[in-house]
Amino acid sequence: MFPKNKADIWPTSIKIAVFAVILIILWIFNFAYITPLLLGVIAAILSYPVFNLLNNRLQFKKFTVPQSLSALFTIVGVSFVVGFILNLFIVEIVKEAPSFISQISDYVSSLAYDQNVLNLVRDYKIDPEAIKTIIQSINKGLQGLLSVFGRQVNTEGQLLTLKREDIDTALRFGSQSVKNVANYLIVTVIFILSWYNSLKQGKSWINGVFALLPFNDKEEVRIKDNLKDGVQNVVYANIVSGGIHAIVCFILMLIFGVPNVFILTIIVFLIGFLPLSPSEVGYAIPLSLIAMQTGNVFLVIILAILAEFLIIWVNYVLIPSIISSKQEGNDLLILTSILSGIAIFGLMGFIIGPVIMILVQTLYRILIERLSEEKEKA
Numbered sequence: 001m002f003p004k005n006k007a008d009i010w011p012t013s014i015k016i017a018v019f020a021v022i023l024i025i026l027w028i029f030n031f032a033y034i035t036p037l038l039l040g041v042i043a044a045i046l047s048y049p050v051f052n053l054l055n056n057r058l059q060f061k062k063f064t065v066p067q068s069l070s071a072l073f074t075i076v077g078v079s080f081v082v083g084f085i086l087n088l089f090i091v092e093i094v095k096e097a098p099s100f101i102s103q104i105s106d107y108v109s110s111l112a113y114d115q116n117v118l119n120l121v122r123d124y125k126i127d128p129e130a131i132k133t134i135i136q137s138i139n140k141g142l143q144g145l146l147s148v149f150g151r152q153v154n155t156e157g158q159l160l161t162l163k164r165e166d167i168d169t170a171l172r173f174g175s176q177s178v179k180n181v182a183n184y185l186i187v188t189v190i191f192i193l194s195w196y197n198s199l200k201q202g203k204s205w206i207n208g209v210f211a212l213l214p215f216n217d218k219e220e221v222r223i224k225d226n227l228k229d230g231v232q233n234v235v236y237a238n239i240v241s242g243g244i245h246a247i248v249c250f251i252l253m254l255i256f257g258v259p260n261v262f263i264l265t266i267i268v269f270l271i272g273f274l275p276l277s278p279s280e281v282g283y284a285i286p287l288s289l290i291a292m293q294t295g296n297v298f299l300v301i302i303l304a305i306l307a308e309f310l311i312i313w314v315n316y317v318l319i320p321s322i323i324s325s326k327q328e329g330n331d332l333l334i335l336t337s338i339l340s341g342i343a344i345f346g347l348m349g350f351i352i353g354p355v356i357m358i359l360v361q362t363l364y365r366i367l368i369e370r371l372s373e374e375k376e377k378a
Contacts, residue, residue, distance in 0.1 A: 016208060016209060016212065032183075032187070033186075033187070033190050035187075036187045036188075036190040036191035036194060037190060037191075037194045038351070038352075039191055039194070040190070040191045040192070040193070040194025040195040040196075040197075040198060041194060041195075041198045041202075042231060042235065042351060043078075043191075043195045043198075044194075044195050044198030044199045044202055045198075045228060045231045045232065046231075046232060046235060047074055047075075047078050047195075047199070048199065048202075048228075050074050050077070050078060051070055051071060051074040051199045054070045054073055054074055054077075055067060055070040058070060058073075067199075067200050068200055070199075071196050071199040071200045072196070074199060075192065075195055075196060075199070089266060092262050092263070092266075093262075093263050093266065096260045096262055096263040097263060099259070099260060206224060210223075215366070219366050222362065222366070223359070223362050223363070223366075226358055226359070226362045227355060227358060227359060227362075230323065230354060230355050230358040231351060231355055233322055233323045233324075233325060234323055234350065234351050234354050234355070235351070236322060237318070237319045237322035237323050238273050238274075238319070238350070239273060240318070240319075240322060241272050241273065241279075241314050241315070241318070241319055242268075242269040242270065242271075242272035242273030242274075243269065243272075244272070244310070244314055244318075245268050245269070245271070245272035245279055245282055245283070245310075245311075245314070246265050246266075246268045246269035246272060248307070248310065249264065249265060249268045249282065249283065249286045250265045250268075252286055252287075252290065252303065253265075253286050253289070253290070256290045256293050256294060257293060258286060258289045258290060258293060259289075264285060264286055264289075267282065267285065268282040268283070268285070268286065272314075279311045279314070279315070280307075280308065280311060283304065283307040283311075287300050287303055287304055287307070288300075290303070316335060319335075319338070320332070320334040320335040320338070323338075323354050333357055333361065334354055334357060334358075336357075337353040337354045337356065337357035338350055338353055338354055339353075340353055341353015341354065341356070
């Protein structure tokens with residue numbers, strides 16, 4: 001069913017065509033601006049309930065607040081809350097990171113003198129000097145991290161002399177830093193503009209697209225709701241995934257008295273949240289520390305096996321079921337869309353893949369219902 005006002009179809013078509021051409025150009029040239037654009041749209045979808053609430057509350061009898069201000073208030077409010085929470089995390093990480101990195105450095109250094117490690121190296125006919133070189137490289141990187149947190153790592157007290165090469169290096173580092181800061185600013189501006197415009201204009205954009213498609217009002221609402229719920233569920237599913245792994249590791253570390261629990265929990269959460277990172281890496285960190293604390297290798301192996309079962313359940317049962325909740329979708333197809341989306345689109349594929357699959361399934365069901373209605377009429 002096409003829209004009643006067909007005079008609006010042509011100008012709307014031109015707008016959509018221009019928008020599509022811009023997206024195709026961005027995709028062909030693989031611009032770094034694709035990710036902040038998509039993230040801005042996702043942020044708009046997730047914060048739309050807040051925007052809708054503010055927009056309704058700010059409408060008075062004598063004075064009407066424009067949607068642009070509601071969108072601006074939403075962005076500022078959500079950014080403030082998220083920034084406040086991140087600040088709390090960063091403060092704790094800065095407190096715990098130096099001791100945590102120092103412990104890792106001490107442990108890595110001790111490997112060069114550990115008899116079990118040396119025996120293993122000899123059994124596999126590996127050059128011990130190569131192992132020492134690797135350990136020195138790791139420690140050098142760890143010392144660099146420590147210097148970021150203001151810790152003194154070089155106690156040799158060597159007198160530094162300034163050379164022309166040092167000045168050139170400093171200038172190159174300075175210019176590169178300016179470029180990096182400028183790139184981050186550009187990406188941030190694009191993200192905020194995408195977020196703002198999606199909140200303000202998103203509804204009209206979607207209505208413009210649907211004005212060109214042969215769907216009735218009921219079908220349009222169904223497709224919109226499925227896509228909105230799909231994006232929200234994808235993000236929520238990954239948050240739940242990271243949260244489950246973080247809570248399990250947090251409890252294990254408390255039970256066995258592992259130090260630096262907070263920073264390790266944050267690391268495990270981030271590894272569990274990101275779709276491309278294997279959750280096994282997140283469990284490897286606390287389990288290796290538990291092995292150091294208890295010295296019971298058999299216990300750690302049992303915990304690792306249980307952790308693997310939990311990871312399989314979360315990745316292949318829980319996440320697809322969360323994404324397909326409130327949907328008419330199939331969990332297996334959702335799982336396939338996640339894996340294929342990441343393979344085709346990269347990091348953003350964990351959202352793009354399921355959304356495309358949800359759209360396809362919704363359109364398929366609409367088609368089936370139309371065919372069945374036509375059969376009944378016949």
